[in-house]
Amino acid sequence: MQFSRKSFTNLQALAAGDFGGSMSELAGGGPLSAFHAGGKKGSTTSMDSDSINRRSQRLIFVCNQLPLRVKGQGKGAWSFEWDEDALIAQAREGLPEDMEAVYVGCLPMEVDGADQDEVSQHLQTEFQCHPVFLGEELKNSYYRQFCKQQLWPLLHYLIPLNPTGVNRFDPDLWSAYVRANMVFANKLVEVLGSLEDDFVWIHDYHLLVLPSLLRKRFHRIKCGIFLHSPFPSSEIFRTFPRREEVMRAMLNADIIGFHTFDYARHFLSCCSRMLGLEHKTNRGAILIDYYGRDVCIKIMPTGIKPERLLAAFDWSDTLWRRGELCAQFEGKTVLMGIDDMDVFKGIELKLQAFEQVLIHHAEWRGRLVLVQVTSAARAPGKDVDELHSFVVALVRRINDRFRAPGYEPVVWVERPVPLYERMALLSVADCVVVTATRDGMNLLPYEYVVARQGAAAAVGGGGPGGVDAAGGDAAGGLAGGAAAPQATHSMLVVSEFVGCSPSLSGAIRVNPWSIEALRDAIYTAIRLPLEDRAARHEKHWKYSYLADFQRFTKDHARLQCFDLGFALNTFRMVAxxxxxxxxxxxxxxxxxxxxxxxxxxxxxxxxxxxxxxxxxxxxxxxxxxxxxxxxxxxxxxxxxxxxxxxxxxxxxxxxxxxxxxxxxxxxxxxxxxxxxxxxDPEARFDWRDIVLPILQVYKESTDGSYIEAKESALVWHYHDADPDFGSWQAKELLDHLEGVLSNEPIEVVPGQSIVEVKPQGxxxxxxxxxxxxxxxxxxxxxxxxxxxxxxxxxxxxxxxxxxxxxxxxxxxxxxxxxxxxxxxxxxxxxxxxxxxxxxxxxxxxxxxxxxxxxxxxxxxxxx
Known part of the structure; x- marks a missing residue:
């Protein structure tokens, strides 16, 4: 593919509001806008004031990597296509028709400096994607070293205790992380120009300080950030040397999204303990008052795209591979695991538990198979190498001990599998086992449920198109009078430490650190009656189909905002x-x-x-x-x-x-x-005899608190107590006192780490x-x-x-x-x-x- 050379839009001119070029140079105009409108590619339009007023509002997705695949590369021959398996790519389909999706992020490969302008213009025109070029050296320091070896373990509850380990905080790598975020901020300046009516949605832990950098340029921009990984407890996160910079940067967004309430609760605890910020609720929303702004904390469980997964059963490759697998595992009960080679995935725990099932339940030898698919580690290192050596040896030990003619207990697949093969594998599994010791959402269980449903529909003759969107009937999910196959069933054993666990009410939840508990959970799952597995599957199918990747955006009050401070640890948005x-x-x-x-x-x-x-x-x-x-x-x-x-x-x-x-x-x-x-010369103080014993009880039960006895008032102070417990105790004390003193001429007033009782007025x-x-x-x-x-x-x-x-x-x-x-x-x-x-x-x-x-x-x- 050839495209002409042209100088890319000048950053300084854009930052100064001098647009100069065409709309296509600034905001795209490729097929994506027509995708929402259902028409053909829009024409290039000059960005005058009228076109600005007429243009659609944009939702700008900012992520570490653009949802694109590279089909061909080389000087003058770059070729790209959408990566439809990427969640960020699927997100654009949920937008209103009058909103455009724009993407900002890195490409999966490096581009020579001489080709960057051409590649940028091509992606902008054809995909409304704006690539960020970091350079190999910065990308290695920012992504491979800081994000993957330091930030990723921290977010997964790993404290680096080894003084020579790569997980120890490195100030130079932190600087690289901030510099990379600044490059993203500069690219957003290009994309936004002087307009502040678009919504910027920042994704994941690679860009945690971007909200602050963006706010310094655009005070009124509507900005959200969503964390696809876990967020650790305050006891873990407080060990991070740049904790305040990260917390304050995130709070400069309008919306902060987490997969589960647990992760949101940990963030709120960090805000309380490290920044002294309290939260409140308003009509179901969790809000943090941060310098006069209400920052909304959203619980946003992500989902899958069932239609695309169901469509895989129309592909000949899927049906061919499924046929092979059915023949390979005929007469066997199949356990399935699909994981990255990562220390947090619990692969070794799964293998050990499987071994214990075969040791303690000899009747399952020769009948029970574990298919474990592993792909390459996203963050290779010494710990991953040690894990790989350990699990390979463990697989060899299990197979050597229990192997029999025609029976291999553990089928070890160490390579990435394409979508068709992934769906085929999941469709033949009787039970999927997820043993991550800490994970974000983990969508594998949802994919498994959809694969079982799709396979049942295809086998029943109705094809995937016959699957009822509401869950189908109990006979297998077919509609339209097709012959009903055997009831669709599936079974899940899921770690209680993954984000999807709360939504899977029919799964067997387990603590993967307990090998005995995990062994018993697997044994229970494979022995469940068929009708029980079918009922659990139906419940999961209905949830999985509706749990599509949703957008949670809202309008924010247009308050006049000023930037205060310049460093990351002092900059904040104040209303x-x-x-x-x-x-x-x-x-x-x-x-x-x-x-x-x-x-x-x-x-x-x-x-x-x-x-x-x-x-x-x-x-x-x-x-x-x-x-x-x-x-x-x-x-x-x-x-x-x-x-x-x-x-x-x-x-x-x-x-x-x-x-x-x-x-x-x-x-x-x-x-x-x-x-x-x-x-008030007539004020009475006999209420003190009622209040003082109550305050004394809370003082004794709240370490670090004390009572200040004034002449006209009594004050309970808890600023030296544990912030969470002190706040909890203060709310209970406030309710208690207001009930006891409702008929007294006094008022109970909460303050900054105090509860004060004083005469009215x-x-x-x-x-x-x-x-x-x-x-x-x-x-x-x-x-x-x-x-x-x-x-x-x-x-x-x-x-x-x-x-x-x-x-x-x-x-x-x-x-x-x-x-x-x-x-x-x-x-x-x-x-x-x-x-x-x-x-x-x-x-x-x-x-x-x-x-x-x-x-x-x-x-x-x-x-």
Whole structure:
């Protein structure tokens, strides 16, 4: 096949939005779009604004390898075809008619640099595939060494304990992994251009950091990632040196898909333990609140394409091979295993269990055969070589011991088998045995059930086309009056550690590590009555036929998003309002200088002092700044904290004219006064006698938790406890207290690793309202207010400030500011407590240079 040379679309021009070329150069236009519409290949169209508006939305599948086969290769003679057995290729058929499927990934072979442009244009036009060229060296480091020898074992629960083993983490290989993901990101920049209304679906563990790299280019793109492998428990995954980078990168997607709830549960546990993130449920969906975005966790069991497998029984090769196998195993009971030569497939466990069946049940010698098909390892290495030597020796031992004329106990097939032979093998198996010690979905059991159904239909004369899509009748699945053959039956022995296990309710599930349990499961399976096997088969057939490879996509809210951080371990997508911005220091200082009456409302922990420090006592620099502010009689300064009033008095005893509000404002003391007031002088505290014993029980049963007894509140802290257990205990405690105290004038409030019980209506927002109300009543309404806080309790202050800003009685310049770049009701942010101190210091420094001026232009900070 010849195709003309043409320079491929320039990446930099595309990234800058300069499309230049035709639609076919950017988004394909080959037969795939016509495939969905049922027409012929579309014509090439210039990408002007009208064509962009008219074009179909695209679902862009991103995978390590494109679902293509190479039929011929060489300079000027490349030839490709779809690999219809690849799940990703089958996925395109489930899309709506108005959505196009586009593929981005590597080719199964390397292409010379001189041919890459031509191959790219050809694949783009004919298949809507966009190849990624990594180069042999990078591909070897990224795929063969890091993905297969380090990431793959980790995801399958293998911790590299050997200090010289290839499974040990290698920083250089990690860098190669990130570089390869960046190449994929650059290719997506080409494919997407300046458009962000397509959906990008990233597949598998080869591209775990791609969501972050993609988000840095396209903030609003709808992005999902699906993991086709297991996800290990947090105890395993936390050993990975780049765990946070991977977790945060995955959370930059909108949807994260897993095969089973177990794998999703492990991911949620990692989010809780390593990142301090909690999840919630909403109408059946699992959501993680990640910087103001709801990241959806989906349970997405994949399936097969039954129609293609059933069609194999119309092929002469399948029928010929099936005939050979039926003759070879006539009068035998056939066990079947088809696996890669991989340490996680449990091939040696299967062989050992089979040997034990023949040892303990002599009546099955000469009658029971195990056909074990193995294909080459995807990740060859020393451990795979040792496994291969062990199983070959084991096969030889079993055959030498139990071989008889016309009987070979283990039929060892060590080569890849084409689809026709695979279906023929499965159709003659009385039982398929899957003994993987850890696996993703593993679709072999579904294929086996379909093969048995297809063979029964073909033998019965109806052919595969006669198989009823709903499962057929109990006589073998035939429709249309064909003579009913013997009831279709099948049997499965499945490891409980594979993803398909929960969906196979009729299979015998087993722990493959127990040779005795596996032996007994095989023995039970081959002795089941025919009617029992037929009933189990019918149940599995109905599920297998409906378990096609589905797409789980959804629309996402178009929030304004900003990228924060540059490294993989800091970059995250944050959902923020469009007016959220850095505190404008110059504007703040000018407004302060021309104002007459000012109010400062400052949180303590996390604002004046860093959050979580062992000693939260403010340093001398903070005290000097506060003293500088309070020295001006035009300034009213309050520190509003959740701490006890005795602590605040101890911290700030040296600062004159400083107002204090303790325990979130239940107690407060105005500037210049030594007397404390309360928000509710009539508050009762007899409820403490009920609450304290309950908290004590949870403290004793939750290691690392403790109780803080304030004057007005009781707080149970669990931030030092196990994150999962602490969160679990907190939810139970919350339900318990709300039930016990339903008739008491108090409220139970969950917080950041705390459960607090306090009188109703107590909040920092009420302190703000009281301070500003008193100023208004005294005729000294402020025309400048600076309010700074950092946590959930401070949001009440920001809400009160927002309400005050629209009051016609207080013509005030309002600067409400949160500490840290995160979703907040405040319109401004500063980065950390050090920046808070620096801002307040600048205000003190301009005191003498900027005389007060009560007349100021009204500055609205809340939109």
């Amino acid at each position: 923020l309002t469009s007016n959220f911005r850095k505190l404008p220091t110059d504007t703040l200082l000018k407004t302060y200088s021309r104002s007459g009456k000012r109010v400062f409302l400052l949180d303590h922990d996390g604002t004046l002092v860093p959050q979580g420090e062992s000693s939260s006592r403010p340093g001398d620099a903070v005290l000097r700044v506060l003293q500088g502010l309070t020295a001006n009689p035009a300034n009213t300064v309050y520190v509003i904290s959740g701490r006890a009033r005795t602590e605040l008095e101890s911290f700030f005893s040296g600062v004159s004219r400083l107002g204090l509000a303790a325990e979130h404002g239940f107690y407060w003391r105005p500037p210049g006064s030594e007397a404390w007031s309360t928000q 107590v909040s920092k927002g009420r302190v703000v309202e009281r301070v500003l109300h008193d100023a208004l009543e005294s005729g000294e309404a402020p025309d400048f207010v600076l309010c700074i806080g950092n946590d959930r309790s401070d949001e009440d202050m920001f809400s009160a400030m927002e309400n005050m800003n629209f009051s016609p009685h207080i013509p005030t310049e309002v600067f409400a500011c949160t500490v840290g770049q995160k979703p907040s009701k405040a319109p401004y942010y500063v980065n950390d407590p050090a920046e808070v101190q620096a801002t307040l210091s600048k205000i003190v420094d301009v005191e003498a240079a900027a005389p007060a001026d009560a007349a100021s232009a009204h500055h609205v900070s809340f939109a």
